[in-house]
Structure formats: structure tokens, C-alpha cells
Amino acid sequence: MTRETAYAELRSHLEAGPLIDTHDHSQSCGPRYTDAVQVLTGGYAAHDMMSAARGGEYDEMIDTTRPLEDRWPVVERLWRATKNTGYSRVTRLVLEEFYGVTEVTLDSLQSLTGRLPDYSDPVLFESVLEKALIEARIVNVWPQLTEIVDGSHELTPRARLTIGLPGFHSIKTRAEIDAITSAVGARVTSLDGYVEACREIFAAFARYGAVAFKDQSAYTRPLDYGPRDRAGAEDVFGRMIADPNASVDYPRGAKPLSDYLFHTFLEMAAELDLPVQIHTGHLAGNYGDIRGTNAAHLAPLLEMHRDVRFDLFHANWPYGGEFLFLGKNYPNVRLNFCWANVIDPAYCKALFRQALSAVPRIKIHAHGSDYSGFPDRAWAAARIARDNVACALAEAVAQGETDLDEARETATMWFYTNPREFFRLGSAQS
Numbered sequence: 114m115t116r117e118t119a120y121a122e123l124r125s126h127l128e129a130g131p132l133i134d135t136h137d138h139s140q141s142c143g144p145r146y147t148d149a150v151q152v153l154t155g156g157y158a159a160h161d162m163m164s165a166a167r168g169g170e171y172d173e174m175i176d177t178t179r180p181l182e183d184r185w186p187v188v189e190r191l192w193r194a195t196k197n198t199g200y201s202r203v204t205r206l207v208l209e210e211f212y213g214v215t216e217v218t219l220d221s222l223q224s225l226t227g228r229l230p231d232y233s234d235p236v237l238f239e240s241v242l243e244k245a246l247i248e249a250r251i252v253n254v255w256p257q258l259t260e261i262v263d264g265s266h267e268l269t270p271r272a273r274l275t276i277g278l279p280g281f282h283s284i285k286t287r288a289e290i291d292a293i294t295s296a297v298g299a300r301v302t303s304l305d306g307y308v309e310a311c312r313e314i315f316a317a318f319a320r321y322g323a324v325a326f327k328d329q330s331a332y333t334r335p336l337d338y339g340p341r342d343r344a345g346a347e348d349v350f351g352r353m354i355a356d357p358n359a360s361v362d363y364p365r366g367a368k369p370l371s372d373y374l375f376h377t378f379l380e381m382a383a384e385l386d387l388p389v390q391i392h393t394g395h396l397a398g399n400y401g402d403i404r405g406t407n408a409a410h411l412a413p414l415l416e417m418h419r420d421v422r423f424d425l426f427h428a429n430w431p432y433g434g435e436f437l438f439l440g441k442n443y444p445n446v447r448l449n450f451c452w453a454n455v456i457d458p459a460y461c462k463a464l465f466r467q468a469l470s471a472v473p474r475i476k477i478h479a480h481g482s483d484y485s486g487f488p489d490r491a492w493a494a495a496r497i498a499r500d501n502v503a504c505a506l507a508e509a510v511a512q513g514e515t516d517l518d519e520a521r522e523t524a525t526m527w528f529y530t531n532p533r534e535f536f537r538l539g540s541a542q543s
């Protein structure tokens with residue numbers, strides 16, 4: 114079978130099938146677009162534009178106090194400078210599908226005025242998720258802890274909650290400790306007391322229906338968690354608790370405490386039998402420090418906590434080789450391509466292809482949109498992810514490494530059955 118025929122077959126198979134969006138940040142429905150340029154800059158596209166901008170160009174471009182025609186020269190320059198990237202491909206798909214716009218011109222952008230959607234309407238928001246056949250989404254949002262304890266927190270359509278870990282182990286002040294523990298009516302004076310309060314909060318999340326833990330500390334500290342140093346952790350914690358005005362230097366000074374708590378929380382994840390999603394690789398925005406974000410730093414943790422089910426994120430972009438190694442080597446590791454599909458579609462096509470030949474196919478989670486709102490972009494990102502997998506598997510079919518039926522089955526596993534089973538979404542209230 115030719116690559117082209119296999120690709121067409123796999124594309125139509127994937128477009129007709131549901132997917133589990135394994136990672137998103139939609140805390141509320143939105144956005145309500147008010148300016149045509151927001152359709153170009155929404156989601157991650159802004160980061161590439163900021164990367165390409167000179168001086169204050171980006172701010173000039175989004176200054177809605179100025180008419181579009183005044184801003185057009187800089188809009189045009191930044192669009193032309195960035196239109197090649199995966200982020201901009203999301204924008205192009207959105208423009209074409211939702212507005213019928215195939216080329217960004219002043220006229221075509223002006224034609225958007227008056228027909229910009231308001232995604233704060235939950236019905237409209239969910240209708241776009243349905244269009245993408247997103248059956249369920251695993252969301253990392255920041256609810257009030259008291260709303261989790263009393264069960265009153267409301268999620269966006271199709272969302273299943275994760276327990277966001279960073280705030281629980283990146284503590285720097287007594288005020289942060291008190292804010293966390295007060296959710297369960299506790300006032301703690303010791304590290305053990307704090308750990309018990311966290312245990313109670315996580316149990317409340319589990320009762321609420323949380324399906325995983327999620328940690329993105331890579332944005333603020335390196336992933337090189339050290340061995341447990343209880344005395345060091347006690348010392349840091351004790352300094353905070355004894356002095357309400359003290360602030361510990363994070364991550365450096367607070368590292369023994371952060372490391373200790375992270376190990377402790379992983380044990381709790383094993384007890385609750387909830388998987389742990391971890392951000393690895395590329396950092397959103399600009400000027401991130403990638404030196405500490407390679408998933409390879411997690412090896413001692415993955416080795417030690419064999420009863421914890423890890424879901425490593427973002428295809429560890431750009432460290433693909435290490436990513437495949439971790440998935441192949443550790444039985445407790447799944448490889449998640451969320452967000453990476455739009456960071457770098459070509460990387461994902463190649464890595465999906467390589468994963469097929471190197472990693473058990475049950476270990477791949479193909480997609481997560483990773484937006485805050487923007488259902489239109491979630492639709493486009495899902496489309497790009499489906500395309501990436503179809504390309505990779507079509508190549509394997511053409512080379513006789515797998516046959517078409519098996520490739521269809523693999524595609525369904527990667528997008529749907531693997532995450533559905535891993536996160537135990539059987540009772541998904543979609």
C-alpha cells in the first residue's frame with residue numbers, strides 16, 4: 114500500500130473517532146474576541162510573534178485603541194515573519210474553518226469584525242469541543258481549595274480535574290502554608306502536620322473526582338529532584354513557620370523542602386492510585402531556561418517510585434531521544450505528546466514514527482491541547498495531532514512495518530483507549 118493511500122485512510126479513521134484531550138488549562142469558558150488581531154495572537158502564536166518582534170512591535174500590534182489599518186504594517190510583518198510555525202498553523206486552520214479566511218490581508222482581517230465569537234458562552238464552547246470529537250479533557254486549573262473540599266467547584270465542559278502540585282511544594286513563606294492548610298481547617302506547626310494537611314486536601318480532590326496529579330515545576334526549578342533529606346526539609350520549613358516575615362529563597366534555598374515534599378506527594382499518588390503528569394521540555398513564553406527541564410533529570414525519581422504511574426509531557430521537546438528512552442525503559446512511564454503537536458509538528462511526526470518502532474504502543478498518549486480557553490484552537494490542535502499521527506503511521510504502513518488495520522488500531526489506542534484506561538475515564542461525564 115502506498116503512503117498516500119494509507120495516509121488518507123488513517124486521516125479519515127482518526128477524524129471520525131473520538132479523542133481524549135489529555136491536558137488543558139480551561140478554567141473558564143472563553144475568550145470573548147473583541148479585536149480581529151486576537152485571532153492571530155491567541156493561544157501560543159503570540160509567543161512566536163514576540164520572538165520575532167523588534168522593540169515594541171508586539172505591543173503596537175495588540176493596541177486596540179488604534180484602528181486596525183494603522184496597525185496593519187506591523188501586523189503584516191509579524192504574521193509574515195511567523196506564519197511557518199506550528200503555532201501559526203493553528204491560527205491558519207482557525208481562520209479558514211471558522212471565518213473562511215485563507216490569506217491574512219487587511220481586508221480579510223477587517224472582514225472578521227462583527228462576526229467574532231464569544232466563547233464565554235458554555236454552549237458555544239462545548240459545541241466546538243464536540244466538533245473536534247473531544248470526549249473528555251484532563252484539566253489543570255487552579256480552583257479555590259475550599260471549593261474542592263465542599264465540592265462546589267464548577268469545571269468547564271467535558272473537564273476532568275487534576276491536582277496541581279507545584280503550589281504545595283514550592284512554599285516560601287508561612288502565609289503560603291497557612292493559605293493551604295486553612296482549607297481543611299488546620300493550623301500546622303510542623304512539617305509532619307503540613308504533610309497531613311496536604312494528604313487531607315488530596316483526599317478531598319480524589320472525592321471530588323480528580324483523575325491525576327499535575328506538576329509543572331519545571332517553570333520555576335530544575336527537575337533534578339534530590340534524595341529525601343528530612344533534616345534539610347525540617348530546617349527550611351522550621352524557618353518559615355517560626356517567622357511570619359521570613360521568605361525562603363526558591364528554588365535554591367528551598368530545594369531540600371521541595372524535594373522532600375515531592376517524594377512524599379508521589380507516595381500519596383501511589384496510595385490514591387492517581388497518575389502523575391509532569392511538564393518536561395519546552396517552556397511556554399520567551400526567555401525560559403530549558404537547562405533543567407529535560408525529562409532525563411527525572412530518571413532517579415522514576416526509578417525510585419515504581420508504584421507511581423507517570424505521564425511525561427510535551428514529548429520532552431526538543432529532547433526526543435531521551436523521551437523515547439524513558440518510555441521504553443520504565444514500566445511506570447507513559448509518553449504524552451500534548452502541546453508538542455503544535456510546538457513542532459515535524460518533530461512529532463518523526464517521533465511518533467520512531468515511537469512505533471521503539472516503544473510499546475500502549476505507552477503513548479497522542480494529544481492534549483494545553484490552551485486556556487480557545488476551543489477553536491483546541492479544535493485546530495486536535496486536527497494537527499491527528500495529521501501528525503496519520504503521517505507517521507502511513508509511513509510505517511508504506512514500509513511494511515505495520516498493516517493498515519493494525520495502524521488504525523494503534524491510532525485509536527494513542528488518541529483514545531490508552532488515555533481513557535490510564536486515567537480511568539470509564540465513567541466520563543461528558
Ligand SMILES: [Zn+2]
Pocket residue numbers: 136137138253483
Ligand atoms: Zn499546560
